[in-house]
Amino acid sequence: MKLCNNLNYTRSLSPGKAVFYYESKDGQMNPIKCEQTHLRAPKAGFSEAFNSDYSTKNTAPQDLSFSNPQFIEECYVPVGIDEIKIRFSLRIEANSLQPDKCSDIQIREILQAFATKYKENGGYQELGERYAKNLLSGTWLWRNEHNLGTSISIKTTSNQEFNIDNAFKLSRKASAKDKKTISKLGSEIASALSDPEHYYFADITATINVAFCQEIHPSQEFLDTKEKGKPSKVYAKTSLQTGEKTIAFHAQKIGAAIQLIDDWWDEDADIPLRVNEFGADHHNVIARRHPSHRNDFYTLIQNADNYCAQLDENSNITDDMHYVMAVLVKGGLFQKSASSKKGK
Template sequence: MSDNNLKTASVLAFERKLDPSDALFFSGNWSERTASKAWPGIALNEKSVRGTISNRLKTKDQDPTKLDAAIENPNLQTVDVAALPADADTLKVRFTLRVLGGTGTPSACNDAAYRQKLTATVATYVETHGFTELARRYAINLANGRFLWRNRIGAEQVEVQIARLIDGKADKTWTFDALALSLRGFDIDGAASASLDELAALIAGGLAGRHHLLLEISAFVRVGAGQEVFPSQELILDRGRGDKSKTLYHVNNVAGIHSQKLGNAIRTIDTWYPEAAELGPIAAEPYGSVTTQGKAYRQPKAKADFYTLLDNWMLKDKMPDKGNQHYVMAVLVRGGVFGEAG
């Protein structure tokens, strides 16, 4: 029975429970990926290019004379680039991932009754489902190399090595052929399945707070000697005149991928939204936002968004279907500030 006096807390925040570091880029050769020698970091270089006018023209600019005049003024650009050296054919991407316990326990909540109801609801979910389904999906997104983003496309071979670190040393290591695992779904059979089950059990235990878990993920991507690789691009809000038109992310001049981008890839597990059968998994976000498509797939109007599902579950005791229970928990694992708007 629902408690009519219960309201959503005005202050309600959750810390993220999957905590990746930035990923750094290194170069070497495919045949040396199991060797213990250190691979050198990939530095950024600047390139100045003379482009041509290629943007869509307004009607008044389509006059041949005007267009010829515009083409005489070249489109000069300075951009950052990252590429493998001429004698290296493989990109190594390395990062660590902490899995934290206390899922569903708010880091800030100013309403004791709401906190109590939330804790009881999460406890019921854990008792019924555990974190098995979420953990397996997170494990698959590590094994299939989804976190490589554009670097995975067109690669000849991709191998992902995942090690559990205890006292700074690898306690156990799993190796996956990333290209053999689909990005479209989470039904995995065959040789990789047993390793994924082991890894998922560890992640589930970490989310449940049963043990400390730190993973080191190393992906080896065979793209070809001297080929360009793709770190994160920086968002420059205050762009002055004469600046670079593309600025890439680096840590001490070693190219890298933002931790936020890695987190987005790892939590791309939502196949419970209305159009999932056609479009495949999206990141677990409160409104199912996919910025590259400019679309939110979980609309409040359709009662498919996180806030509607959470409020129905907490305030009205309307338990979502099994898939949307997983989704709500995945958003709590993501973390964020979810209090009632003032």
């Protein structure tokens, strides 16, 4: 199967913005605010004293002693507060069962057949449990994961509630009870990913025990230009019902954490990657699924018709099949451009 000129999948996982707050005794949500701070940071960068070839620049000793003034936003737990909450919602839809747009009927039929056979052989359960573990282990807390203890509660539209008392422990070694919780939530997610008859929502809340005035790390806004008199580092914020501003995570940051499930990129993979067409490993600045390895999405999706034949023969879902379906769950534009057609 070859890619067509127009191929698009709508994402199946749609998290909302995550809100940081603390509760008063009457249960009211209170904002966690930012502070604006002027700093005198030292000049310590490589380029301050060296050229790219490691030769030293013509600088006087005094030049490297001057400070580098900065104006930034910072965020800390309010005085007297020892527990904060972070909450967001997640909508799950069965959009990976077929393309949203596809310019070739035959390719549409192949991709639909692959998704159907993947569903029939329990493939979505594997994806569901991986997403469930990331939700319950607090992967989406990012740097805020390091604290004095995190409990996570998830309420779903199926009238179920899933609770984990120690998310940090779950991320390392899950107990038998925790594995059962992951499996149950994973089954709900799998059903939502593969059942187009209903919409599914989950309401996720992390309760974090914090140290005195501990630093908090919300999303950082991207600033195209530095404006005079305004901070060069700005955090994401949203409004509570009272109209007060509180810090937040962007939905995209939450989604990135939920999709940290790709450990199929190598038999000896030591870290799960965010699902991506080329297996981008941002920590090591390398593409783990470079096209030269023949394990990238665009190479593997061409095997969709072969995958259907394999699943007809037996129910053994391979790692490549899981990966391809995970990318389709992520969604995106996967078509071939006109220029790429000319170049072949």
